[in-house]
Amino acid sequence: MGVSKKQYDIIIIGGGIVGLSMALLLAESDKRIALLDRKGRVESFNPEQYDVRVSAVTPASVKLFEQLSVWADMVSLRVSPFTHMHVWDGQGQIQFNAASMGMNELGYFVENNVMLQVLWQRVLATANIELLNDIDLDYLQRHEHNSNIELHGGDTVLSAALIIGADGAQSWLREAAHMGITERNYQHHALVCTVKTEKAHDKTARQRFMPEGPLAFLPLGSAHESSIVWSSAPTHIDTLIQLSNDDFALALTEAFQSKLGAVIEVGPRATFPLVMRHAKQYVQPGLALVGDAAHTVHPLAGQGLNLGLADAALLAEWVLQDYAHKNERVNYSTLRRYERARKAENATMLAAMDGFKHLFGNDIPLLKWLRHRGLNLTNRLDFVKSLILQKAMGIAVL
Numbered sequence: 088m089g090v091s092k093k094q095y096d097i098i099i100i101g102g103g104i105v106g107l108s109m110a111l112l113l114a115e116s117d118k119r120i121a122l123l124d125r126k127g128r129v130e131s132f133n134p135e136q137y138d139v140r141v142s143a144v145t146p147a148s149v150k151l152f153e154q155l156s157v158w159a160d161m162v163s164l165r166v167s168p169f170t171h172m173h174v175w176d177g178q179g180q181i182q183f184n185a186a187s188m189g190m191n192e193l194g195y196f197v198e199n200n201v202m203l204q205v206l207w208q209r210v211l212a213t214a215n216i217e218l219l220n221d222i223d224l225d226y227l228q229r230h231e232h233n234s235n236i237e238l239h240g241g242d243t244v245l246s247a248a249l250i251i252g253a254d255g256a257q258s259w260l261r262e263a264a265h266m267g268i269t270e271r272n273y274q275h276h277a278l279v280c281t282v283k284t285e286k287a288h289d290k291t292a293r294q295r296f297m298p299e300g301p302l303a304f305l306p307l308g309s310a311h312e313s314s315i316v317w318s319s320a321p322t323h324i325d326t327l328i329q330l331s332n333d334d335f336a337l338a339l340t341e342a343f344q345s346k347l348g349a350v351i352e353v354g355p356r357a358t359f360p361l362v363m364r365h366a367k368q369y370v371q372p373g374l375a376l377v378g379d380a381a382h383t384v385h386p387l388a389g390q391g392l393n394l395g396l397a398d399a400a401l402l403a404e405w406v407l408q409d410y411a412h413k414n415e416r417v418n419y420s421t422l423r424r425y426e427r428a429r430k431a432e433n434a435t436m437l438a439a440m441d442g443f444k445h446l447f448g449n450d451i452p453l454l455k456w457l458r459h460r461g462l463n464l465t466n467r468l469d470f471v472k473s474l475i476l477q478k479a480m481g482i483a484v485l
C-alpha cells in the first residue's frame with residue numbers, strides 16, 4: 088500500500104479553544120490550513136446543565152471572539168457577565184466594582200463547551216480549514232522549508248511550511264521538536280463543580296484565600312448557581328472528592344464562611360492536578376507553540392486560556408503580515424519576535440501567580456502582616472486597583 092501525502096500551508100495540532108481560534112484567525116489569509124485533533128469531536132453545549140469547566144473570559148478575549156464574529160453566537164448559547172469581585176483572606180480584603188471603573192462588567196464566565204461548540208461550528212463552515220479528527224501522530228521530520236508529520240501506521244504523511252502546536256499541556260509538538268520545558272508542581276489539585284446556593288450571587292465573583300489554597304465561587308447565569316474552583320493539597324482534594332454530596336455541600340458552606348448562605352445542591356465533581364509549565368522555546372524555524380502547549384498557570388486568577396488566546400492573536404497578526412508581504416513562508420525572525428513578546432508577558436503572569444500562591448499559602452507573621460496591609464491599602468487605592476484589574480483583564484501593561 089502506498090503512502091498518502093497531503094500538503095498544506097499551515098498545520099495546527101490541537102482543536103481546543105486556542106487551536107480553533109488560531110485556525111480561524113489564520114483563515115483570513117488564503118492559505119490551506121489543516122487542524123488536527125486526536126479526539127473525535129468537541130464536547131457540545133447542554134442547555135439543561137452547566138459545563139463543569141467554566142473559564143473567566145477577559146474583555147481582551149471577548150474582543151478577539153468579536154473579531155472572529157463568534158461572540159454573538161456564544162452569547163446566544165449562554166455566557167454569564169460579572170460586575171463585582173470580592174477577594175479576602177483572614178486578614179484583609181479587596182473589592183472591585185465595574186461601575187466605579189466606568190465599565191458595564193468586569194468580564195464573563197463562559198462554559199468551555201459553549202466556546203468549543205461555537206468555534207468548532209465556525210471552523211467546519213470555513214472553506215480553507217480542513218478538520219482532521221481521531222488523528223494519531225507518530226513522528227516529526229524536519230526539512231529546510233517544510234516539516235512532515237507521519238501519522239500512526241505510516242500510511243499518511245502531512246506536510247506544511249508552518250506547524251503550530253496548540254496541543255495542550257502535554258504538547259506532542261513540544262516534545263517532538265525538543266523545545267524543552269521548565270516545570271514545577273504547585274502541590275495543589277483543583278476541584279471544580281457547579282453548585283446551588285441559598286443566597287443569590289449578585290453577579291459577584293468571590294474568592295477566599297486560605298492557607299491551604301484558594302476557593303472561588305464564580306457566578307453563573309442563574310442567580311443561585313455558581314461554578315466553584317477549590318485548590319488545595321492533593322490529599323485534601325482526594326478527601327473532598329470522596330465525600331457524599333451532602334457532606335461536600337457542608338464542607339463548602341463552612342470553607343466559604345456561608346458567604347452565599349448554605350450550599351444546597353452540588354453537581355458532579357472533577358479534579359485537575361496543577362502544574363506550572365513554561366516551554367523553553369516557543370518557536371523553531373517553521374514551528375510555533377501557543378496556549379497550554381507553551382505555558383500552564385495556576386487557575387487562581389483565571390488567566391490560562393486568556394494568555395493562550397493572546398498568544399494566538401499576536402502570532403496570527405504577525406504571520407498574516409508576512410503573508411501580506413507576499414512571503415510564501417513565515418520568516419523565522421517573525422516567529423522569534425512572537426516568542427520574545429509573548430514569553431516575557433507570560434513569564435510575568437506565571438511569576439505573579441507564583442507570588443500570590445506563596446503569599447497566601449504562608450503563615451509566616453511578616454507575610455501575614457504584608458498581606459493584610461497590602462489587601463486593605465489596595466482596597467482604598469482606586470488607581471492601583473484599576474491598574475491591577477486592567478492587567479488581569481489583558482487590556483494594560485503594568
Ligand SMILES: Cc1cc2nc3c(=O)[nH]c(=O)nc-3n(C[C@H](O)[C@H](O)[C@H](O)COP(=O)(O)OP(=O)(O)OC[C@H]3O[C@@H](n4cnc5c(N)ncnc54)[C@H](O)[C@@H]3O)c2cc1C
Nearest residue numbers: 101103104105125142143254255378379389390391392393
Ligand atoms: C480548574 C481550572 C480552571 C481554569 N479556569 C480558567 C479560567 O477561569 N480562565 C482562563 O483563562 N483559564 C482557565 N484555566 C486554564 C484553561 O482551561 C486552559 O489554559 C485552556 O483550556 C488551554 O486551552 P488550549 O486550547 O491551549 O489547550 P487544551 O484545552 O488542552 O486543548 C488541547 C487540544 O489538543 C488536543 N491534543 C492534545 N494532544 C494531541 C495530539 N498528540 N494530537 C492531536 N491532538 C492533540 C486535545 O485533544 C485538545 O483538543 C483553568 C484551568 C483549570 C485546570
